Amino acid sequence: MSLTTDRSPVSLAYALRWPALFVILAAEIMDLLDALITSIAGPTIVGDLGGGETLIQWLSAGYTIAMASGLLIGGRLGDIYGRRRMFLVGMAGFTAMSLACALAQSPEMLVGTRVLQGLLGAVMLPQGLGLIKQMFPPDEVAKAFGAFGPVMGLSAVGGPILAGWLVDLDAFGWGWRTIFAINVPVGLIALVAGSRVLPASTPDRRIRIDVGSAAVAATAMVLLIYPLIQGRELGWPAWSYVMLAAGVATFVVFAALERRRDRRGEPTLVTPTLFAKKAFTGGLVTGMALFGALMGTSIVFTLFVQLGLGYSPLKAGLAGTAQAVGMIVGFVVAQPLNARFGRRIMLVGELLTAAALIAFVLTLHAAGDGVGIAAMSPSLAVLGIGMGLTMAPFFDIVLAGVDDTESGSASGALTSVQQLGGAFGVAVLGTVFFHALGHDSSVGAFRDAASAAVWLAAGFVALGFVLTFLLPRRAREDASGHGG
CATH class of the missing domain: 1.20.1250.20 (MFS general substrate transporter like domains)
Structure with a gap:
């Protein structure tokens, strides 16, 4: 009597679905913590690097603007090049930018690396939804998504406490830098595990991304947020009001571009209907x-x-x-x-x-x-x-x-x-x-x-x-x- 084991890609992906979910959850935790912890560490960072009050705002706003802009095309990248590949690319980049944040020597360098971290997070995070739907049968999808609630809750409770503890601990004399450096070992472990347990998906190179509209949307966000943060510090000069008006107008332009592309049968970032x-x-x-x-x-x-x-x-x-x-x-x-x-x-x-x-x-x-x-x-x-x-x-x-x-x-x-x-x-x-x-x-x-x-x-x-x-x-x- 011989014993055979089904090692087909489909059965292997099914067997590894729960370990793969933990890898996806690790990515969510890294993003949630990075969105929460800079507000706790902000005053300490300003005391070390300088940059004034607005640096505290930019540490959060720069990350979220980049994330919001990148999410418009992040999911599409997974459809074109494969979800596992883009998840791993995003994870590697997010981890590298976390290290760059930890090594930042000036306010400008830190904000810049935070922006890049947000963009790479926008490549990584959208792949999780598609991977879960790919790995789990319909009767288990809800159970898989149910794991996100406790993770978000624990991150909300533990994130600020962990950030405060790391800053106060001042391990190796790194102070606030450890809140970013902690992502490095987590990211490396997730990369190794993800390369082994995440299933491959079939890329579709026929899909096209509306990069121009994504750039217009990102420009609108910056035009709207930048004067709100910098305007007060500079005494609300005339250009700050001009930028605010231009931000609103650019969002209108974005909507018009999307409608025109839709009428032409071209791909859009947001379905106009x-x-x-x-x-x-x-x-x-x-x-x-x-x-x-x-x-x-x-x-x-x-x-x-x-x-x-x-x-x-x-x-x-x-x-x-x-x-x-x-x-x-x-x-x-x-x-x-x-x-x-x-x-x-x-x-x-x-x-x-x-x-x-x-x-x-x-x-x-x-x-x-x-x-x-x-x-x-x-x-x-x-x-x-x-x-x-x-x-x-x-x-x-x-x-x-x-x-x-x-x-x-x-x-x-x-x-x-x-x-x-x-x-x-x-x-x-x-x-x-x-x-x-x-x-x-x-x-x-x-x-x-x-x-x-x-x-x-x-x-x-x-x-x-x-x-x-x-x-x-x-x-x-x-x-x-x-x-x-």
Whole structure:
């Protein structure tokens, strides 16, 4: 009796699907940590390299703008050259740029390597979705995607704490540089494992990428974000207002280019028919407001506790634990309710988020200069729960009325808007914070500056609440808004 083993590519890929998922999750963790940790390490980096207040904003905004721009074509690169190949190329580049960030000797070099890191991350991350769908049968896809929730939650909790611990530890005298250097061994292990367990896919060289439109979109993002960050420091010169207007106009040009290419039958970055769907267009503007509030509040909180209250990086990371845990609770609560209540979960989450932001401001003023982690944690916990309830059903609801042929384009556009909204929030709320602060370094001045920025964040959430009514009532409705 002989024993044979099926070693066909299909059966081998199926057998290795769970190890391959861990490699994909490692890439997600690297991206999530790099998006979160620079706000914790920002003040320490400025103290070492210089660069002033705007460097803290650019460390986050430069990465997210590059990510948003690159995501428009990152997924297409996997279709053309193979998903495993582009995943590994992106991982190798992301790891190399992490090392370059750790070795940066000037603010300009650090921001430049952060931009390249974001671009390479945009090559790496989109491949994970396609690889999961390729590796897992339909009945296991949901289980595979279910692993992302706990990973995101743990990263939200552990990322800032890990960053603060690494900076305070000052291993080998590297200080803040270790928050980037830690990516190197993780990336190398993922590269070796990925080359062995990720399945190959068939490239399609017939696909063409609309590089010109991608360049126009990236230009629009820079024109919009750059003056918001640099304008205040330079006294809001006339060119800053010209750039803002040019940024809006360039987005209009981008939309016109996409429509013209679509009429000609040429490939587009975003399927123009999506903009005729109320759910999708409503989702874009709602996402801008909500993700702007989320990321902007995060950097303002970090600046307040480190520069205003004098917390160490580790203590600053621990100070935000209540919000991160609250966000996990919100996600867990929302998941089983999403199918039944849909949009109403988002609305409840937005109300809780706005109320928590207002409560946080009131807490700062009630506690005075002696405000501490215990006083801030209740409002931060509610803030996290509200954000979790808001974000959990967001993508599912927005994509409800999108046709199967439009899903790839819609997902890429929504993810890009998520990144752009984050960069916009960091730029606007950070600018409001520093403008209100002026040259006063007292705790009261930092409290007033944080309050001004958080009030604006509450305004963003209120705008998101109104815009949410543009979305379908639940994820399985059609785009016209009809349904039970």
